[in-house]
Amino acid sequence: YQVADTEYMEAVSLAEAFKASVAKLPDADKLTLAYQTDVENLATVYNGLTSYQQSYIDSDTLATFVKLDGTMKSLVFDNALSQIPSADELTLENKEAVEALRKNYDSLTTTEKTYISKNSYDQLTALEAKIAELEKKAE
Incomplete structure (x- = not known):
């Protein structure tokens, strides 16, 4: 049981840290290229989590992150286009x-x-x- 507890605690801790990082970013409609590194780093962190660890990220945080990530990719695309x-x-x-x-x-x-x-x-x-x-x- 000790191993499961450690894995659980780590998953909860990572989810809380991810949520805090997402919360520090502006709303998607206020996002600028100045936040590109922050959003890309969050994507790297999220993609590096196991599915078990990802399962501890609440749906609101995940939805916010997906919107921020998509918005940032749009900003990067439009900047390159310009x-x-x-x-x-x-x-x-x-x-x-x-x-x-x-x-x-x-x-x-x-x-x-x-x-x-x-x-x-x-x-x-x-x-x-x-x-x-x-x-x-x-x-």
């Missing part, structure tokens, strides 16, 4: 940045993708279409 010229001004020199943005999007889970606005996604597809057009002209 660094790329518009489709009208795009050149083949921007191809790698556009490909990196697509790779970023494709690496998101289905839930995380719901945080990316339709407008941002449409901008990405427009950039990809423009790159394809520029490549055809370059042939």
Whole structure:
């Protein structure tokens, strides 16, 4: 029984620490890129927990964290998108940045993708279409 007690105490302690860390962050609608490291560190911590340990994180804390994580991924995506010229001004020199943005999007889970606005996604597809057009002209 001692082993189970230690495992239980550790799980409860980790869940409480996780909850406290989530509580220190602003609400998702007030989140900025300044909190990127904090949110990414929390994701690393959460993903490093066993399913048993994760089970001690209450549903409200988990829902808040999922929203913060998705919002942050959206902010990172939109920031990267803003660094790329518009489709009208795009050149083949921007191809790698556009490909990196697509790779970023494709690496998101289905839930995380719901945080990316339709407008941002449409901008990405427009950039990809423009790159394809520029490549055809370059042939």
